[in-house]
Amino acid sequence: MNVGTFPEYRPRRLRGSAALRALVRENELNARQLILPLFVRGGKKVRKPIGSMPGCFQLSVDEFLKECADAKAAGVNAVLLFGIPDTKDEKASGAYAKNGIVQKAVRAVKKEIPDLLVVTDVCLCEYMSHGHCGLVHQHSGGATVKNDPTLKLLARAAASHAEAGADIVAPSDMMDGRVRAIRTELDARGFDQVPIMSYAVKFASAFYGPFREAAESAPKFGDRRSYQMDAANGNEAMREAALDVAEGADILMVKPALAYLDLIYRVKSEFGYPTAAYAVSAEYSMIKAATEKGWIDEKAIVLESHLAMRRAGADIIITYWAREIARWLRG
Numbered sequence: 001m002n003v004g005t006f007p008e009y010r011p012r013r014l015r016g017s018a019a020l021r022a023l024v025r026e027n028e029l030n031a032r033q034l035i036l037p038l039f040v041r042g043g044k045k046v047r048k049p050i051g052s053m054p055g056c057f058q059l060s061v062d063e064f065l066k067e068c069a070d071a072k073a074a075g076v077n078a079v080l081l082f083g084i085p086d087t088k089d090e091k092a093s094g095a096y097a098k099n100g101i102v103q104k105a106v107r108a109v110k111k112e113i114p115d116l117l118v119v120t121d122v123c124l125c126e127y128m129s130h131g132h133c134g135l136v137h138q139h140s141g142g143a144t145v146k147n148d149p150t151l152k153l154l155a156r157a158a159a160s161h162a163e164a165g166a167d168i169v170a171p172s173d174m175m176d177g178r179v180r181a182i183r184t185e186l187d188a189r190g191f192d193q194v195p196i197m198s199y200a201v202k203f204a205s206a207f208y209g210p211f212r213e214a215a216e217s218a219p220k221f222g223d224r225r226s227y228q229m230d231a232a233n234g235n236e237a238m239r240e241a242a243l244d245v246a247e248g249a250d251i252l253m254v255k256p257a258l259a260y261l262d263l264i265y266r267v268k269s270e271f272g273y274p275t276a277a278y279a280v281s282a283e284y285s286m287i288k289a290a291t292e293k294g295w296i297d298e299k300a301i302v303l304e305s306h307l308a309m310r311r312a313g314a315d316i317i318i319t320y321w322a323r324e325i326a327r328w329l330r331g
C-alpha cells in the first residue's frame with residue numbers, strides 16, 4: 001500500500017461519529033452465521049453441568065429440545081450435535097446405531113423444530129472405549145490408529161445421521177480420505193443433497209481440553225498427534241484443506257479459531273469456499289474464568305474476538321456463545 005502520495009490523509013476523519021464509523025465498518029457479526037454446539041445424552045430431564053464450561057450442559061433429548069427452542073428464539077438458526085452414548089465399545093457401535101443418541105436427538109429436533117439447521121459431528125471418539133477417533137490396533141510397540149478401516153465406520157455414521165434428518169454432516173475425525181468415503185456413501189444412499197462441513201484444518205490442540213470432559217472423549221492412552229495437525233504447520237494445513245476440497249467438501253472448517261486466524265485467512269483466500277471457524281471449548285472456558293473473576297468484560301471480549309474471526313475470513317462461526325451473541329446483537 002503506497003501511502004506516500006497523500007501525506008495529509010488521516011484515517012481518523014472516518015472515526016468522528018458513531019454513524020461515520022458504522023458507514024465504513026468492513027465486517028460484522030450476524031446471528032444467521034452462528035452454530036451452537038450441544039451435547040446430548042440418554043435419560044430424561046437431565047441437565048448435567050459441564051464443570052469447565054459454565055453455562056454448558058450434557059442434555060437428555062427432552063432438555064436438548066428446550067435448548068434448541070431457546071436458541072431459535074434468540075435468533076440462532078443452527079446447532080451442532082455431539083453424542084454421549086450410554087455404553088462404549090471397540091468399534092464405536094453407538095456412532096452408527098439407528099437408535100444411537102445423536103440419531104434420536106436429530107429425529108426429535110427435526111420433528112419439533114423442522115427449520116432449525118441440524119449439523120452432526122461425525123467422529124468415533126465419544127463412542128470408543130479407548131477414546132480415539134478411529135479403530136485402534138494394539139501391538140508390542142504400542143497402539144496405532146488404523147486409517148482406512150475406520151473410513152467405513154465414519155461413512156456409516158454420517159449416513160445414519162442423514163437418515164435421521166441431519167441437514168449437514170461434519171466429520172471431525174481427521175482420518176485421510178474420509179470426506180470422499182462419506183460423500184460416496186451419502187450419494188449411494190440418496191443423500192446427495194446433504195452437504196459435508198469438513199473439519200479440514202484441525203490441529204492437535206490443548207484448547208480441546210474442556211470439551212473432552214464435556215463429551216467424555218479423552219483418549220485413554222496416547223494422544224491424537226498421529227491424525228490431528230501439528231500447530232507449527234501452516235502449509236500442511238493448506239494441503240489438508242486442498243485434499244478435502246478435492247474429495248468433495250462443501251464447507252471448510254478451521255479449528256481452533258483464535259490461535260489460528262492466519263489459517264482462516266489463508267483457507268478463505270485460497271479456496272473461496274464457505275469457511276467456518278470453531279471457537280473451541282478452552283477459548284470459551286478461558287473467557288468464562290476471567291469473567292467470573294471480574295477481570296474482563298465478557299460481552300466486549302466475546303464480540304471483539306468473534307469479529308476478528310469474521311475479519312480473518314470466517315463466514316460461519318461455531319461457538320458456545322451463539323445464543324448470547326445473537327441476543328447481544330439484537331440489543
Ligand code: PBG
Nearest residue numbers: 123125172207208211280281282
Ligand atoms: C471430536 C471432536 C473434538 C472437538 C470437536 N470434535 C475433540 C477432539 O478432537 O479431541 C473439540 C471441540 C471443542 O474443544 O470445543 N473429535
